Amino acid sequence: MNYLYEYSDTLNRPYEVFLFDTSEREFPVRPHWHHYAEILYVIEGNMIARVNERDFFMKEHDFILFHSEDIHSLLACSMDKCIFVGIKFDVTRLNVNTQSCPKLATLLKAARDQHARAFFEDDEEELGLESFFMESLKEMNEASLGYEVAIHSRLCLTFLKLIRIWQDEGISFDDLTDYISSTETTMSNVLEYIDQHFEDNLKVRDLAAMCGMSYSNFAKSFMNAYGRSCKDYLEMVRVEKAEEMLKFTDRSLSDMAQYLGYSDSSHFVREFKKHKGVTPGSFRK
Numbered sequence: 001m002n003y004l005y006e007y008s009d010t011l012n013r014p015y016e017v018f019l020f021d022t023s024e025r026e027f028p029v030r031p032h033w034h035h036y037a038e039i040l041y042v043i044e045g046n047m048i049a050r051v052n053e054r055d056f057f058m059k060e061h062d063f064i065l066f067h068s069e070d071i072h073s074l075l076a077c078s079m080d081k082c083i084f085v086g087i088k089f090d091v092t093r094l095n096v097n098t099q100s101c102p103k104l105a106t107l108l109k110a111a112r113d114q115h116a117r118a119f120f121e122d123d124e125e126e127l128g129l130e131s132f133f134m135e136s137l138k139e140m141n142e143a144s145l146g147y148e149v150a151i152h153s154r155l156c157l158t159f160l161k162l163i164r165i166w167q168d169e170g171i172s173f174d175d176l177t178d179y180i181s182s183t184e185t186t187m188s189n190v191l192e193y194i195d196q197h198f199e200d201n202l203k204v205r206d207l208a209a210m211c212g213m214s215y216s217n218f219a220k221s222f223m224n225a226y227g228r229s230c231k232d233y234l235e236m237v238r239v240e241k242a243e244e245m246l247k248f249t250d251r252s253l254s255d256m257a258q259y260l261g262y263s264d265s266s267h268f269v270r271e272f273k274k275h276k277g278v279t280p281g282s283f284r285k
Contacts (some may be wrong), residue, residue, distance in 0.1 A: 004071060004237060005195040006251040015151045016088040016134075017140035023081050029074035031240045033191070037108070038066040041133040045082030048075040050227075053236065053275065058084075061124045065162075069191060069226060071240065084285045085133040087155070094156055094199055098269045104156065106176050107163050113227065123165060132158050189231075190222075198237050201261040204230045233250045239275040242268070246284045 027047065039048070046059045050073045054065060057077065066072045069093060076082070094104040125131065131156055139147040143169055167173060207230065208218030222230040238260045245256055257268035272280045 004240060005192055006032045006033050014090040014093045015137045015140070015148055017062045017151065018086050018088075019083070019137060020086060021081070021083045022076070025074040027074060027082075030244060031071055031073040033069055033071045033195075034088070035068055035090075036088050037068050038072075038086060040064050040066075040084050040086045041129050043083045043085060045080045046077055047082045047084070048077045049073075050075060061130070063124065063127070063129050067108065071236065085137050087133070087136055087151075089151075089155055093152065094159065104159050104163070107173055108159070110173055110176055111163065111166050111171055113224070115227075116171045117169070126165070127158060127161050129158075194234060194237060197235070197258050198241065199259055199261050202234060204234075234261070235271060236275065238262070241271055242272055242280065243276070244284070246280055257282070 022045070029051070040058075040063070042058050042060050042062050044060060046057065049056045049058055049064050051064075051066060051070050052072070058064060073083040091108055092103075134153055136151050139150045158240065163173070184239070190211055193210070194202060194207070204219065205215050208215045211218055213221065219230060226233065228236075240258060242260055245251055245259075250258070253268065254265045257265045262268040262271070269279055269281075272283070276283060
């Protein structure tokens with residue numbers, strides 16, 4: 001059974017650039033999340049990127065951003081080959097020491113919380129995406145002196161252009177006070193805990209106590225940080241894990257319901273159908 005959480009050693013490896021070719025590696029890339037951010041650029045073919053239960057069809061020259069803690073997966077939408085370049089990076093490392101620009105990590109939080117576009121169809125030329133991704137991949141593969149500095153500088157410049165596009169579209173970066181939170185680390189830790197103990201029938205009140213917060217403060221902080229309630233997040237995690245079990249195991253529905261922390265099979269069936277539109281039995285068929 002795979003956990004949704006994907007560990008990364010961002011302290012020693014703040015940037016990772018990779019090439020994914022379906023002639024060598026197969027879809028799907030199963031649902032997962034991580035503390036670092038990730039961007040993808042399609043070089044050839046097409047695919048479906050699923051982000052927090054929303055599907056995006058991606059074709060050549062399309063670009064997508066997965067914010068930190070976004071649950072995402074990649075699916076084939078045809079038999080054609082698909083090739084894309086991905087960059088994983090620690091947002092907190094994108095610091096520009098100047099009074100004229102807040103930390104890029106803070107700006108990205110503000111953009112995410114205001115539902116800024118994370119999917120781009122026509123911005124390739126303005127952002128210079130193809131050269132940005134290919135040059136970053138070359139730097140990573142050659143690992144010459146200062147290659148991380150080269151990747152860092154390209155990321156900072158690209159995201160500055162991106163933030164200016166968002167600003168032109170009406171996203172506000174005037175008041176960033178609400179996006180600089182002392183509970184960020186606590187919230188990150190609780191997501192890991194949820195992912196590894198989802199079958200324990202977790203309660204929001206217990207998670208709040210574990211974080212040393214009142215129920216109302218914890219619920220508000222969780223909603224502000226991730227754009228959904230903790231209860232909804234718990235349910236989404238269970239449903240995503242149920243989907244994986246239906247695809248890759250032959251466990252009975254009653255066994256799965258018990259393992260996933262549902263009170264009974266009927267509760268499991270109702271919640272799965274609410275999120276996926278079909279019953280677990282129909283989905284398995």
